[in-house]
Amino acid sequence: MEQKKQNPTAEDETQTISRRIQRISLHITPIPRPLHDHDSNLGLLPCATREKLVVETEKLSVYMRGKYRDIQEKIYEYFNARPELQTPVEISKDEHRELCWRQMNGLIREAGIRPLKYVVEEPAKYFAIAEAVGAVDISLGIKLGVQYSLWGGSVMNLGTKKHKDKYSEKIDSLEYPGCFAMTELHHGNLFHLYYFANEMRFLAEKCVASIFMELSESSNVQGIQTVATFDPITDDFTINTPNDGAIKWWIGNAAVHGKFASVFAKLMLPTHDAKGVSDMGVHAFIVPLRDFKTHQVLPGIEIHDCGHKVGLNGVDNGALRFTSVRIPRDNLLNRFGDVSRDGKYTSSLPTINKRFAATLGELVGGRVGLAYSSVGVLKIASTIAIRYSLLRQQFGPPKQPEISILDYQSQQHKLMPMLASTYAFHFATVNLVKIYSQMKMTHDEQLVGEVHALSAGIKAYVTSYTAKSLSVCREACGGHGYAAVNRFGSLRNDHDIFQTFEGDNTVAADLLKQYKEKFQGGTLSVTWNYLRESMTTYLSQPNPVTSRWEGVEHLRDPKFQLDAFRYRTSRLLQSAAVRLRKHSKTLGGFGAWNRCLNHLLTLAESHIESVILEKFIEAVEKCPDASSRAALKLVCDLYALHRIWNDIGTYRNVDYVAPNKAKAIHKLKDHLSFQVRNIAKELVDSFDLPDHVTRAPIAMQSEAYAQYTQHVGF
Known part of the structure; x- marks a missing residue:
């Protein structure tokens, strides 16, 4: 017998493996059982007895x-x-x-x-x-x-x-x-730099009189140092990197595969005055990087590998330096500015800043795409975490089979609002893409401004939320979430840079632009009067009766939800304007802005949440299928009430929500989380991500743990 234990037969090994898989299966395969009275003591299972929505x-x-x-x-x-x-x-x-x-x-x-x-x-x-x-x-x-x-x-x-x-x-x-060679070592993401300077300048000229006037004299557009100098004798441009700070950095495709680059550089024309050259502003140039036959780097170009990164190591980022690299005049991308054979510059746009704004306006699609793709990452992570939470069983009532960990209120509070947010972000980014597409077709100036502001805000908000949620998903899956094969680590690392790509959130400044149409100059009081008149609905004293309404029908009314979001934004906008004026007197323009920066970021976030909720409500109303519409309404309500509860202090401080109403919001939010949990499987299944796309063994729709154990060698 002892000998047999030391040298197990193939049959023994098969039986051992079978027993292990059977034991593991007990954790993930629900065993049907009747509900008992004492189950309600958990505060968990009653939600399962409520009528469940049927979702097709x-x-x-x-x-x-x-x-x-x-x-x-x-x-x-x-x-x-x-x-x-x-x-x-x-x-x-x-x-x-x-x-x-x-x-x-x-x-x-x-x-x-x-x-x-x-x-x-x-x-x-x-x-x-x-x-x-x-x-x-x-x-x-x-x-x-x-x-x-x-x-x-x-x-x-x-x-x-x-x-x-x-x-x-x-x-x-x-x-x-x-x-795409825009970013330089000393000047980071130029999208961010330009928009920050531009918004500040607008505030100086249109919103707060002279608060930021000193800042309007300079521009981060001039931050790019790479130069392209035209030579009328040879009819070509010479591209130069004047110093190490001008090295193009983090350039995707450069280290290994790229054969060309769109290089952004200051266009310099020779003159006969003391300066010798005239700066026409930043333009884009097509610059060949490598020989087509040998793939060798061309003369005058240095390419160095940026090396191993935190994530996205499938992308070959490189650094570029140019030394007297000559390119034909035709390699200037000349839609917004051109140079003739005799060295004359022509443009339909009169200033450097307008040309650069038009250039970046055509490239804002990158920011739109990042917001859209970030939601795609959130869908994958949500699917993995929720499917695992439905399968995984842990503890339960005494002498009863274990229950799904998604039946625990703590797990629901982690994952159900996140699932609701995923749906909200989906419809918000679909709308953003729609507006962007219209902008590309019509070139309407109003749409251009809307896309700039909305894409900046939604991209910043969604990527930040997704980055945090990836950690929440990992933690919600316990130790199994830490296994690389279940993807949370790679998703988190690869997505992390999405928060940095294409610059930061500038929506706070854009909101202050709302004063523009009515503001005619003078002190901030003129602007304040317009603000008060145009937003009377939201800035007036809260209705003492409405603030106490706590019925479910009222709390689930889209008008109440959207009004609450917009009220918060209006209050923040009002206080931001007042604080900027106050601090500008003692700190100057930049100091005032910096002193109020966290306030302004909160304002921007509040505005974006209002836009997201508005688009979610519209999507619910437009859904043609009744069962889908009911499910989306439930998810939308959870999104709205969860956000209101997260900032309940703001509403309580101004008596927008009375104490009894705050309690009702909290209670209903919990109830909605339970209800969303009941259709969580259908909601993640509607993302339509097959197992070979999610690829995490713990998220497989069948035989999840069998595949997981096989992966580690059982």
Whole structure:
């Protein structure tokens, strides 16, 4: 007998493995049992006895994913059929870069996905492609964005017919892989720098009189130091990096694969005065980087690898330095400014700042895409965490089978508001893409301004929320969430930089622009009078009767919810304007802004939450299927009341919500979390992410733990 234990037979090993799997299965397979009276003592199970909404997943999914579902399915199916192109859990930087390049080649040349034309003609379809590709591997999604949205988009949006004819087809086919070289070592993300300076200048001129006047004299547009000097004798430009601070940094596709770059540089024209050159502002230039036959770096160009990163190691980021690199005059992307053969500069826009604003206006799609893709990451993480929480069982009533951990109130409070937010963000970013598409088609100035402000705010808000939620999801899955194979680590690391890409939130300043149409100069009191008149509904004293209403019908009324969100924003806007005026007297313009910065960021966040809720309410009302509409209404109410409760102190301080109403909001929020838990499976299933896309063993819809144990060698 002792001998048998020391040398187990194959049959013994099979039985041992079978017993282990059976024991593990008991944790995840619910055992049907009757409900007993004492179950209600848990405060958990009564929610299961309430009437459950019937959700038709297919109908809700069709409404969520819209008309681009087919092309996303095509992408998913292609990679599912090519297991050698799926990113393994453990992979080195260099291997990941080459795999990412093979993935993109397969997508373009085998699957026949050609994204470039959609960047300009049908942006919603391009963003749907990017979301699906990012679900396969976020590095692949970013590399695709560099190639088509940034490098390709700069040629298509900033170039003219000659550039499109020469480059577009070869960019689309990957014959011309390229880079987008804007960011410099000393000047970070120029999108952020420009918009921050521009908003400050606007406040100086239109909002708070002379508060920021000293800041309006300078501009971060001048921050780019790379120069492109025109030589009328040779009819070409010379690109130079004048110092180490001007080295182009974090340039995607540069370290390994890129053959071209859109290089942003100051256009310098020779003059006959003492200066010798005239600065015409920042323009974009097509600069070849590598020889097409040998792939060797061309003379005058230095490329260095930025190295291993926290995440996104499938993207080959590099640093670029230019030393007397000559390019033809035709390589100037000349939609907004051109140089003739004799060195004369012409532009339809009169100033450097207007030209640069127009240039960046054509490239704001990158920010829109990041917001949209960030929601895609949140969908994956939510799906993994919620499916695991439905399967995993832990403890329960005495002498009864264990219950799902999603039946615990603490787990619901972590995951159900997050699921509601995921739905809210989905509809908000779908609306953002819609407005952006209209802007691209019409070039309407009002839409341009709306897209700038909205994309900045939603991108900042959504990426920040997703980054935090990835950690919440990991923690909600306990030790199994820490296993790399279950993806939370890679999702968190790869997504983290989304908060930095394309700059920070500038919506607070944009909100103060609302004074513009009525403000005619003078003191801030003029602006304040307009603000008070135009927002009477929200800034007037709270109705003492309404503040005490606590009925469910009232609390679930979209008008109450939206009014509450907008009231908070109006109060913050009012107090921000007053504080800026007060502090400017003693601290000056910049000091006042810096002193109020946290206040302004809270204002921006409040405004964006109002926009998100408004679009969610609209989406609920437009949903054609009754069962889907009822589910979305439940989720929307949870989103709204959870946000109101999170900031209940603000509402209580101004008596917008009386104590009894605050308690009713908290109670209803908990109840809605229970109800959303009852349809949580259907809600995540409606994201329509198959197992081969989520790829986390703990999120598999069948035999989850069997696959998980096999992964580690059982």
